[in-house]
Amino acid sequence: MFKVFKYSLFDQTRSKWIYLYTLFFFLVSYAMLYLNNDLMSGLTNLLNISLLICPLVSIIFGTMYFYNSREFTDLLLAQPIKRTTILLGQYFGLSSSLSLAYLLGNLIPFILYGVIVSDIFISFIMLLIAVVSLTFIFSGFAIMISLITDNRIKGFGFSIFLWLFMTFIYDGIFLLTLFLFSDYPMEIFSISVTMLNPVDLARILIMLKLDITSMLGYTGAVFNKFFGSETGIMISSITLIFWLFMPVILSMKIGKRKDF
Amino acid sequence: MLEIRNISKSYGKLKVLESVDMTFNDSGIYSILGPNGSGKTTLIKTILGMVIPDKGEIFFDGIKINWTYNYRSKISYLPQIANFPDNLTGRELISMIKDIRNSNLNEEYLINLFDLKNHLDKNMKHLSGGTKQKLNVVLALMFDTPIIILDEPTAGLDPVALISFKKLIKELKKRGKIIILTTHIINLVEEITDKIIFLLEGNIYFKGNIRELLEKTEENNLEEAIAKILKENGNV
Amino acid sequence: MNLCKYIKLFVLLILFSQLQSKTLTVGQNQMFSDLKTAVKIAVDYDTIIVFSGYYKLNKLNINKPLTILGKNNPILDATNKSELIVINSDSVTLKGFTLQNIPNNFTEDWAAIRLNKSRYCLIEDNHIYNSFFGIYLNRSLNCMIKHNKIIGKAKKEFDAGNAIHLWYSDNALIENNYAGKHRDGIYLEFTKNSRIVFNTSENNLRYGLHFMFCDNNVYKKNIFRFNGAGVAVMFSKNVNMHSNVFSDNIGSSSYGLLLKDIVDSKITKNIIKNNTIGIHADGASRCFIKNNEFSKNGWAIRILGSSVNDTIFENNFFSNSFDISTNSTFNKNYYINNYWSKYTGYDLDKDGIGDIPYRPVKLFSYITANSKESLILLRSFFVTLIEFAESISPIFTPQNLIDNYPLMNPVKCWK
Structure with missing residues (x-):
């Protein structure tokens, strides 16, 4: 796996799209910090943009990458190595390069603005962890989609829909449900629904370190327990790890039975 | 050496291979012929484990190899379409495949043969289709394996490269290799093939050498023989 | 004459020794x-x-x-x-x-x-x-x-x-x-x-x-x-609260500063930080809230409809989850020349004042008031989007609660 991963990473890290991605976040971070001149505001703005852009880029760029490298994958499949080895290698190559690009783009401006010695350093690290996780999860979705269908147009359609669903439609339905059933206790429901969507989950993880604690008490006892103690971080982290594995394991399952 | 037993494969309702049996024991050049959709590529990919058959078994040196992968170190494969990662160089691709195969053959001979030396340090996205196809051949044939599978090997090769390629194939045959190829180029078949396997709608319609095929179809040359088969079976 | 002076001094000394305590x-x-x-x-x-x-x-x-x-x-x-x-x-x-x-x-x-x-x-x-x-x-x-x-x-x-x-x-x-x-x-x-x-x-x-x-x-x-529960001040007038720190009061009925029926008062140069609610104003009227720093509060100011004629002037709002929230659809207070870290406008004429007004009340604060659980959607893209729509044409939030002259840079005066 490492061999495939290595060359896949070589390939990716020389891609102009990856450079563009790095540059984008460098400029965004820098602009946020420059305009606000405040790490905390810079961080919250970056959070909003990252939660939107990173899943989108991961899934679209990922689907594109897996479709484009299809013939090369065929060539690799004829070599004396396991299928899953090839697929995992490519998956890690893609997600690692995207993650590196994201980290590099944001770390430089934030370090220049002194995030390491600031009181939001932990929040910042949490943001990076959460967004990198999202990158891995959505790269996983990308490889899964490319394995499910050989029809590129269909694949891109799925990708965009999945992104739209997870970042937008899901929360809309969620909010609507909360309104419709506002007479009922919805706290456990809310937490569960949040856990079921990796984008929401990543957001909550950052917010646990960022500012949701200041809103504590406004809500009910279950929220208080969840957000006010380590329980929240524990449950969210465990669920996030589950999400990290889920698309990859599914992809491997599909990949094993697939006819190339 | 390589034996296919009772292989069936269908994609949905479309039956691509139906109980195909095939044995490759002697060295020589085997051409798999057939109209589009007759199952040529599927057959090759089944041998390589890229397509998983619904039914049937494949044996390599008497050992069943379905779901395994180590046997592939004994097979070289030239895929139909040459498309490589955009940002890797030829040299890197060669060393990657060598890495994976854990094998250290001298590829210099092939590189010289196809005159690739000047292109090896360029990123793939800067190479022409023909150059990529030459690299494809190098990648496929740089290992010393008993079986060589070539899927439409001549597509995209310029005449000079084609001559070199034929020369190479003949040489490999001389070295006692089993070479399995699919092609549409009848000339190539006539020129180098020892045995023809003609697939039609997932079945083996004919197996034998060119002379036998001509006898069977009562035609004078291969091209007409094939045309006749296709016509008789409503494929034209 | 001299003698007269000495007699006076003498009498005084005697008196003094009598007064001297043990x-x-x-x-x-x-x-x-x-x-x-x-x-x-x-x-x-x-x-x-x-x-x-x-x-x-x-x-x-x-x-x-x-x-x-x-x-x-x-x-x-x-x-x-x-x-x-x-x-x-x-x-x-x-x-x-x-x-x-x-x-x-x-x-x-x-x-x-x-x-x-x-x-x-x-x-x-x-x-x-x-x-x-x-x-x-x-x-x-x-x-x-x-x-x-x-x-x-x-x-x-x-x-x-x-x-x-x-x-x-x-x-x-x-x-x-x-x-x-x-x-x-x-x-x-x-x-x-x-x-x-x-x-x-x-x-x-x-x-x-x-x-x-x-x-x-x-x-x-x-x-x-x-x-x-933070600080609660009630039923008083002419109170002057100056340069205090109200911080880290977190809980359901916890306030940096709870104002209940406070009239004609000044709240200036305070730092109000990390509270669930920074200032909760219920019946706070004719108050002058100036040069305060509100940072990292859940709600910086929650101002109820019972509060009128308050002036919120030259304050800094940094990274609060909500800057202003209210239960009223009408605004009877004045918001002017504040710095809002969430402000995204521009300043073409370079006078330090943003060229487009800022609406500190967000739709989402209205939503959370109706469904508390929805707080879990804070900062989600969907919420950002509907807030954007609301800011273009306010339906649920008070139309005239607006800072027409928001500052481009924080006010620097209490350090």
């Missing part, structure tokens, strides 16, 4: 071994010096003007049996003691130091530990409470007293005290014209500062933090 000492190998006897013997305006040591003491009434000084911090221990010092006279000074272990008594509100109708008293440099009430002023005017450290034992709100408690005690000066682990840190009721400055009040179960019916008071440079 000094009594208490301690081992001193004039008295216990404070109670010394107080009994002493006459008006005497000074009693208590030397360092441990003294068990039951309720001690002080009924004459005395100066009682502790030398090297003597300990007066009520051993959980009674209250400790009860002052019933004007002009008493109590300085330099450690007072401890006063049990709960709900009928009499036992305190370490209680003043009953005593004027011109000074309570200074005392440490009070493990006491029901700390310093309790009952109808005691013109008193000073300085440099005391009062740390209680409160565990539950219903069986705890206040650290500094003033009842009808006008013209007080409460300065440089530390109040912690009581029910309320500083509690004032019907106490006018007082100054509460440089105090720290933290870790109290209920309020760090709590006052009602206390007009014309000044609160300056105090720190109120980590209190159960």
Whole structure:
């Protein structure tokens, strides 16, 4: 796996799209910090943009990458190595390069603005962890989609829909449900629904370190327990790890039975 | 050496291979012929484990190899379409495949043969289709394996490269290799093939050498023989 | 003529020696071994010096003007049996003691130091530990409470007293005290014209500062933090709150500063940070909220419809989850020239004022008011999107609650 991963990473890290991605976040971070001149505001703005852009880029760029490298994958499949080895290698190559690009783009401006010695350093690290996780999860979705269908147009359609669903439609339905059933206790429901969507989950993880604690008490006892103690971080982290594995394991399952 | 037993494969309702049996024991050049959709590529990919058959078994040196992968170190494969990662160089691709195969053959001979030396340090996205196809051949044939599978090997090769390629194939045959190829180029078949396997709608319609095929179809040359088969079976 | 002068001087000297008070000492190998006897013997305006040591003491009434000084911090221990010092006279000074272990008594509100109708008293440099009430002023005017450290034992709100408690005690000066682990840190009721400055009040179960019916008071440079419900100020007018810190009050009914029926008051240069609700204004009218820094609060200001004619001017709002929220669809207050860290406008004419107005009330704060659980969607893309739509054409949020001249850069004036 490492061999495939290595060359896949070589390939990716020389891609102009990856450079563009790095540059984008460098400029965004820098602009946020420059305009606000405040790490905390810079961080919250970056959070909003990252939660939107990173899943989108991961899934679209990922689907594109897996479709484009299809013939090369065929060539690799004829070599004396396991299928899953090839697929995992490519998956890690893609997600690692995207993650590196994201980290590099944001770390430089934030370090220049002194995030390491600031009181939001932990929040910042949490943001990076959460967004990198999202990158891995959505790269996983990308490889899964490319394995499910050989029809590129269909694949891109799925990708965009999945992104739209997870970042937008899901929360809309969620909010609507909360309104419709506002007479009922919805706290456990809310937490569960949040856990079921990796984008929401990543957001909550950052917010646990960022500012949701200041809103504590406004809500009910279950929220208080969840957000006010380590329980929240524990449950969210465990669920996030589950999400990290889920698309990859599914992809491997599909990949094993697939006819190339 | 390589034996296919009772292989069936269908994609949905479309039956691509139906109980195909095939044995490759002697060295020589085997051409798999057939109209589009007759199952040529599927057959090759089944041998390589890229397509998983619904039914049937494949044996390599008497050992069943379905779901395994180590046997592939004994097979070289030239895929139909040459498309490589955009940002890797030829040299890197060669060393990657060598890495994976854990094998250290001298590829210099092939590189010289196809005159690739000047292109090896360029990123793939800067190479022409023909150059990529030459690299494809190098990648496929740089290992010393008993079986060589070539899927439409001549597509995209310029005449000079084609001559070199034929020369190479003949040489490999001389070295006692089993070479399995699919092609549409009848000339190539006539020129180098020892045995023809003609697939039609997932079945083996004919197996034998060119002379036998001509006898069977009562035609004078291969091209007409094939045309006749296709016509008789409503494929034209 | 000269003789006349000397006679006058002589008479004055005699008078002076008559006025001069005595000094009594208490301690081992001193004039008295216990404070109670010394107080009994002493006459008006005497000074009693208590030397360092441990003294068990039951309720001690002080009924004459005395100066009682502790030398090297003597300990007066009520051993959980009674209250400790009860002052019933004007002009008493109590300085330099450690007072401890006063049990709960709900009928009499036992305190370490209680003043009953005593004027011109000074309570200074005392440490009070493990006491029901700390310093309790009952109808005691013109008193000073300085440099005391009062740390209680409160565990539950219903069986705890206040650290500094003033009842009808006008013209007080409460300065440089530390109040912690009581029910309320500083509690004032019907106490006018007082100054509460440089105090720290933290870790109290209920309020760090709590006052009602206390007009014309000044609160300056105090720190109120980590209190159960923050600071609550009610039913008062002409209050001046200046340069205080209200921080880290987190909970369901927890406020940096709760204003209830506060009129004609000034809230300036305060730092209001890390609270669930920074300022909760219910019936706060004609107030002037200027040069405050609101940062990292859940809600920086929650202003109810009952608050009118308030001016929110030149404040800094940094990274609050919500800047302003309200329960009313009409706005009757003025928001102008504030710095909002969430402002995304531009300043083409470079005058430091954003060219497009800012709407500090977000749709999402309206949503969370209707469905508390929706808070879990804070900062989600969907919410950002509907907020954007709302900001273009407000339907649910007050249309005229708007800062027409938002600042491009934070106001710099309280550092």
